[in-house]
Amino acid sequence: MEPVSAAVSAVLPAGGSGERLGGATPKQFCGLQGRPLVSYAVRAMERVSWISDIIVVVSPENIETMKSIIEKYGHKRVTVVKGGITRHRSIFNGLKVFAENQSSNRLLQKPEVVIIHDAVRPFVEEDILLKVVMAAKEHGAAGAIRPLVSTVIASGEDGCLDHSLERARYRASEMPQAFLFDIIYQAYQQCTDHDLDYGTECLHLALKYCKTNAKLVEGTADLWKVTYKRDLYAAESIIKDSLSQQICIITDVKEAVVQAGFLLHESLKNQVKDKEYATEEIQKLVDMLEKSNVPLLYPVVLILVHLNISENISFSIGLEELTKIKKFAREVKKKNILVYGLLIQYKDHFPLQETVNSAAALTMALIKDRNPELIGQLLVA
Amino acid sequence: MEPVSAAVSAVLPAGGSGERLGGATPKQFCGLQGRPLVSYAVRAMERVSWISDIIVVVSPENIETMKSIIEKYGHKRVTVVKGGITRHRSIFNGLKVFAENQSSNRLLQKPEVVIIHDAVRPFVEEDILLKVVMAAKEHGAAGAIRPLVSTVIASGEDGCLDHSLERARYRASEMPQAFLFDIIYQAYQQCTDHDLDYGTECLHLALKYCKTNAKLVEGTADLWKVTYKRDLYAAESIIKDSLSQQICIITDVKEAVVQAGFLLHESLKNQVKDKEYATEEIQKLVDMLEKSNVPLLYPVVLILVHLNISENISFSIGLEELTKIKKFAREVKKKNILVYGLLIQYKDHFPLQETVNSAAALTMALIKDRNPELIGQLLVA
Numbered sequence: 001m002e003p004v005s006a007a008v009s010a011v012l013p014a015g016g017s018g019e020r021l022g023g024a025t026p027k028q029f030c031g032l033q034g035r036p037l038v039s040y041a042v043r044a045m046e047r048v049s050w051i052s053d054i055i056v057v058v059s060p061e062n063i064e065t066m067k068s069i070i071e072k073y074g075h076k077r078v079t080v081v082k083g084g085i086t087r088h089r090s091i092f093n094g095l096k097v098f099a100e101n102q103s104s105n106r107l108l109q110k111p112e113v114v115i116i117h118d119a120v121r122p123f124v125e126e127d128i129l130l131k132v133v134m135a136a137k138e139h140g141a142a143g144a145i146r147p148l149v150s151t152v153i154a155s156g157e158d159g160c161l162d163h164s165l166e167r168a169r170y171r172a173s174e175m176p177q178a179f180l181f182d183i184i185y186q187a188y189q190q191c192t193d194h195d196l197d198y199g200t201e202c203l204h205l206a207l208k209y210c211k212t213n214a215k216l217v218e219g220t221a222d223l224w225k226v227t228y229k230r231d232l233y234a235a236e237s238i239i240k241d242s243l244s245q246q247i248c249i250i251t252d253v254k255e256a257v258v259q260a261g262f263l264l265h266e267s268l269k270n271q272v273k274d275k276e277y278a279t280e281e282i283q284k285l286v287d288m289l290e291k292s293n294v295p296l297l298y299p300v301v302l303i304l305v306h307l308n309i310s311e312n313i314s315f316s317i318g319l320e321e322l323t324k325i326k327k328f329a330r331e332v333k334k335k336n337i338l339v340y341g342l343l344i345q346y347k348d349h350f351p352l353q354e355t356v357n358s359a360a361a362l363t364m365a366l367i368k369d370r371n372p373e374l375i376g377q378l379l380v381a
Numbered sequence: 382m383e384p385v386s387a388a389v390s391a392v393l394p395a396g397g398s399g400e401r402l403g404g405a406t407p408k409q410f411c412g413l414q415g416r417p418l419v420s421y422a423v424r425a426m427e428r429v430s431w432i433s434d435i436i437v438v439v440s441p442e443n444i445e446t447m448k449s450i451i452e453k454y455g456h457k458r459v460t461v462v463k464g465g466i467t468r469h470r471s472i473f474n475g476l477k478v479f480a481e482n483q484s485s486n487r488l489l490q491k492p493e494v495v496i497i498h499d500a501v502r503p504f505v506e507e508d509i510l511l512k513v514v515m516a517a518k519e520h521g522a523a524g525a526i527r528p529l530v531s532t533v534i535a536s537g538e539d540g541c542l543d544h545s546l547e548r549a550r551y552r553a554s555e556m557p558q559a560f561l562f563d564i565i566y567q568a569y570q571q572c573t574d575h576d577l578d579y580g581t582e583c584l585h586l587a588l589k590y591c592k593t594n595a596k597l598v599e600g601t602a603d604l605w606k607v608t609y610k611r612d613l614y615a616a617e618s619i620i621k622d623s624l625s626q627q628i629c630i631i632t633d634v635k636e637a638v639v640q641a642g643f644l645l646h647e648s649l650k651n652q653v654k655d656k657e658y659a660t661e662e663i664q665k666l667v668d669m670l671e672k673s674n675v676p677l678l679y680p681v682v683l684i685l686v687h688l689n690i691s692e693n694i695s696f697s698i699g700l701e702e703l704t705k706i707k708k709f710a711r712e713v714k715k716k717n718i719l720v721y722g723l724l725i726q727y728k729d730h731f732p733l734q735e736t737v738n739s740a741a742a743l744t745m746a747l748i749k750d751r752n753p754e755l756i757g758q759l760l761v762a
Binding site: 145161162168170172173207214224229230308361369378 | 549
């Protein structure tokens with residue numbers, strides 16, 4: 001997907017103070033599965049190959065934080081720019097980097113089309129980015145919209161209802177938006193201090209100063225802006241949901257337990273790692289994962305499945321062994337890998353399908369929850 | 382808190398199809414911690430002593446479902462009414478019950494003030510209900526508002542931006558709202574079919590037909606309307622958060638373990654249950670809980686803490702015992718009680734504070750997550 005050979009870059013204002021969220025950390029730096037929200041938005045841009053440069057605009061006190069996030073998560077094509085005291089001033093600062101071509105270390109090419117997107121909308125897809133870019137090429141400006149959830153009303157000076165708007169006639173203006181660079185830059189150059197200090201809407205500036213009526217593009221619900229604490233909860237759940245679709249389990253079953261392994265396969269529709277606690281092998285796997293950089297972006301769940309095929313009814317687990325696993329898990333957690341143990345009992349007198357179902361349910365629960373407090377525990381299927 | 386001796390009742394429209402949510406179940410019937418969303422909203426009304434009657438308006442096909450929810454969760458003062466094909470028609474049906482005084486089994490007194498609230502806004506507090514009721518008494522109508530999160534725009538016929546609204550001048554109209562009964566009922570009686578079919582805003586009807594400018598009352602962020610799947614995630618997390626503040630742990634420590642018990646107290650700022658797996662006692666506790674009806678409203682977490690004070694380094698846990706706990710936990714889960722096991726090792730050569738911290742962290746994780754898949758597992762601190 002390459003949008004008709006236009007040079008496209010993006011500006012992400014990330015200078016907000018997050019006062020609506022409550023709490024000291026601005027929301028763009030709040031951790032979701034241990035990783036700051038802004039990193040998700042940057043990743044969403046960066047994985048789109050036809051976006052050349054990504055400008056992240058942050059308030060002066062967060063420049064170092066942002067630079068360390070870029071380094072830690074290995075983000076590419078990102079330039080950090082100092083923001084202004086309002087959203088519009090920050091975006092303007094971001095655009096200036098292209099126009100004035102004086103970014104400290106490298107030259108940034110002025111794009112034909114510039115995307116503006118919020119750092120606190122982590123789930124933007126290539127599809128909608130492409131749509132707004134194409135529409136901006138044609139119309140000069142474009143932005144994602146959504147239906148209104150609540151009726152919008154105007155209040156009078158007495159704090160009473162003045163009038164309400166007919167919900168169907170209006171839309172919520174969301175992000176991403178895209179503009180021909182020259183149009184939005186000209187709009188920012190011409191606009192007043194009042195616009196810069198009190199305005200919130202880039203589409204409005206393009207209309208007011210460049211007579212450009214932005215094309216409105218229907219977006220999906222997941223474009224919503226993380227604003228309140230509940231939105232962080234929602235974002236975390238969405239990430240967990242999507243992560244739990246990504247399972248890679250490794251099998252190396254012994255002859256005797258092939259049946260259990262097979263059923264577990266069926267239940268998990270996937271493969272299962274059932275090595276015993278062979279510390280060496282686990283360590284190797286951990287090293288591989290670490291090298292892959294995957295655990296940097298998301299916590300990886302590693303489940304050590306132990307198959308107990310002993311017929312001895314009074315089989316028991318030594319606490320010493322458990323303590324060893326816990327210690328190992330604690331070490332590995334520093335690398336963002338979550339290790340859990342799962343014991344599956346395979347005995348002739350046991351109802352196998354039930355055990356296998358229980359193992360599958362426990363595995364799914366561990367993968368879904370990624371609970372860091374439960375690492376190193378041995379669960380029994 | 383009694384609002385100046387007015388008779389107050391409430392109407393909860395719960396007839397929506399939840400099409401924005403995706404999925405077959407209308408959102409008001411989606412389960413949060415196993416309990417339908419609408420039950421949370423009903424509970425929020427019902428615990429306010431000065432609200433006399435609660436009318437829940439549902440679509441014809443959900444009347445039986447709603448009645449069984451009321452019975453299951455023991456809701457009081459609730460009348461189920463058949464809804465119309467739009468939100469306004471449903472609310473009108475709810476109001477008619479008071480005006481026409483012909484509800485099937487009992488007589489409902491016409492209230493002086495009626496609250497209208499959505500079934501999909503589960504977190505409404507008495508405070509805001511009181512505020513809108515008081516304001517309605519004075520002004521005839523009142524409603525909760527919130528600042529706009531996104532800029533609102535009007536699109537032209539070509540799908541392009543026509544104009545954007547200055548965000549600061551407008552507000553989102555939320556719920557609850559309250560009205561002098563005669564005003565809102567008169568408005569509904571006079572309004573057109575077009576209003577009933579396409580309108581969404583009760584405040585608008587009061588203004589249009591009764592010249593009543595509603596008083597607007599600033600609400601809190603948690604009044605938001607559960608609309609999308611992410612809102613269900615958010616609501617579930619908020620409920621879990623608030624539940625995990627409610628811990629009641631029972632202690633009966635033996636002399637020898639008083640120190641561990643004391644430290645655990647400190648860590649949990651509370652009491653700890655450390656009985657051994659005395660099945661009888663646990664059963665008694667489960668019976669008590671069941672009788673209390675608490676587990677009906679929320680899943681109760683019961684953690685069986687086992688203190689291992691044996692100095693024997695190779696102490697081990699029998700799988701048979703574990704299987705027994707799991708079976709017990711599965712039985713008790715049917716009563717909405719989640720049983721987990723926690724083993725705390727207390728030995729002279731163990732770093733006690735570390736163990737205690739670990740136990741506290743595990744306890745908090747179990748309470749917070751209420752993961753039904755992990756019941757009956759024995760975690761080791």
